[in-house]
Amino acid sequence: RKTKMKRRQSCLWFVGCVLVLLGVVYGNGEEFNFEDLQINNLFENNQNNLKASCNANGFNTTSVMVPMRDGTLLYTKIIFPHTGILKPTSVELERTPYGADRSPLPKAAAERCRIGISQDFRGRFKSQGKFSMWRDSASDGFDVQKWIANQPWSNGQIYIAGASAPCIAAYMEPRYSPPWLKSAYFAVGVPVVHSTLFQQGTFRESLTNGWLTSINETSSIPVALDHEPYSEWWEATDMSPYFDHFNFPTVHYSGWYDIFQQHSLDGFHAIRARNPNTTLLVMGPGGHCHSGDVPHPDTQRPLSYVYISTY
Secondary structure (H helix, E strand, O other), rough: HHHHHHHHHHHHHHHHHHHHHHHHHHHOOOOOOHHHOOOHHHHOOOHHHOHHHHHHOOOEEEEEEEEEOOEEEEEEEEEEEEEOOOOOOOEEEEEOOOHOOOOOOOOHHHHHOEEEEEEEEEOOOOOOOOOOOOOOHHHHHHHHHHHHHOOOOOOEEEEEEEOOOOHHHHHHHHOOOOOOEEEEEEEEEOOEOOOEEEEEEOOOOOOHHHHHHHHOOEEEEEHHHOOOOOOHHHHEEEOOOHHHOOOOOOOEEEEEEOOOHHHHHHHHHHHHHHHHHHEEEEEEOOOOOEEEOOOOOOOOOOOHHOOOOOO
């Protein structure tokens, strides 16, 4: 369990680093030029910015049960930077099945003088409802973004992020075109769930059952198997008809040895075909959240040797 937690923390540490990249590259609203990106220097020069001046006076932490459209209440942890309560500011959002209280993203966001928010999936940890394997991620993601945008401390600009399971949830959120969504970071996840769990029609038993068992959601295993052929049941977790909704800057990260590698690349290419100027791919010589990484001196710092796709 400790090893898995470290892997998740490694993934989320990288989420924070790339959100810095998103803020630097896209923060001025100008079109992104891939040829101008000196990513080694950008990463090195912004290490100190991870703990900005607002960190000096501490943070304000709270939690709220945010209502969804059907009345289900989802546990939402919020960390404000010291200066965040003085004027409306932007928000970094993650939705997770691994425990909102465990996520390092809100604190990392607050250290960058943004408001950091992590929310438990339905049926997970402190949230109400029933776990649904991302089938409610699009609507719940939209609803929490709408709630955030209506708060007096929000300036209406929301940045979403996630690694692995939270990444899949983040991929679902543009489905209903939330107007507050300004950029996204997708790490080692997929925008289409069925073809990932049933690769070439074959159930990935070890991967799927192993993950659901590790998070104590084994009751979802027979449910997935009962819907083996692609059907209407999976449509809520299929973003392929909505790739044109990704009309905002995105960074996609995967590893050459990641369990979702091909599906991540397929999603990136589909989104880039529709939004070529602000869609960035980062590939590293690693596995899934540092599981299965090949020996490499920079494996823990993937931005220092990124591969930027220009295809």
